[in-house]
Amino acid sequence: MTIPHIPSAATPAVAASLNLWHEMIAADDLSRLREIVAEDAMFRSPMAHAPYASADALVLALTTVIQVFKDFTYHRSFVSDDGLDVVLEFSATVNGKSLKGIDMIRFGADGLIRDFEVMIRPMSGLQALGAEMGARVGGSLPAFKAKT
Template sequence: MTALPGLKPAAQQTMERWHQIFLTRDVAGLAELASDRIVFRSPAFFKPYPGKEAFTFVIATVSEIFEDFRYERQFATADGSSAVLEFAARIGDRSLKGIDMIRFDEAGKIAEFEVMIRPANALALLAEKMSERAGPYLTRMSAHSG
């Protein structure tokens, strides 16, 4: 994806690195992009997951589940501190669409990351696959978040 007009420079640098991570499928640098106090909100759970460990674990696991993942559109908020990335992917024979809503802190680190996915049957399949691969870890993280 190209630069995102209107995004603050530090956030823009984070977005460029984010896209590079997904182009190369090398999630090793995810933690560097996140604030120490990041909050991740999953489409499958009501309670948020706090912290870099949960964020990197969930994103890395989802990146293994999604097939043909691609970002299609991106938008920045008027204040330059948030972005919305529209994506498409597949899990087996189910296609899905979603958005990543990202808020950056003053240093350009990801402070909040929220995902929404449709249709419901694709979201249910994602939740099932996540449970298979990461169930105990996600349950423990959810319990610690609130």
């Protein structure tokens, strides 16, 4: 996988975090993820209404999903005018089901991830992902549910 171009609209701190993110994805190794995640980060799953609160929740979800996805590829990226919000479009397969999705990532001025939301389609791909993630982290991720 080639590392996607980081849009110039991203702030320097966000661009540095995105570069590390893409390097980790390319290496299939998210062991340095905590370096770019704020302690109070939120993870918003496509399978759950309420977000999961804390860096621990985000790291658990993302380090697990990278093991579940096969043929994962980023295609396009979009950056907000202030350079702090990034949308990354991707495709992957889960247990033979194709899916497309986006990662909507909100960074702080320090370049740390504050909010990471995932949206996925079609339903068959989302269901395959939900089943696999449930089998792997269904017993531990719910403990991080944010109070809404």
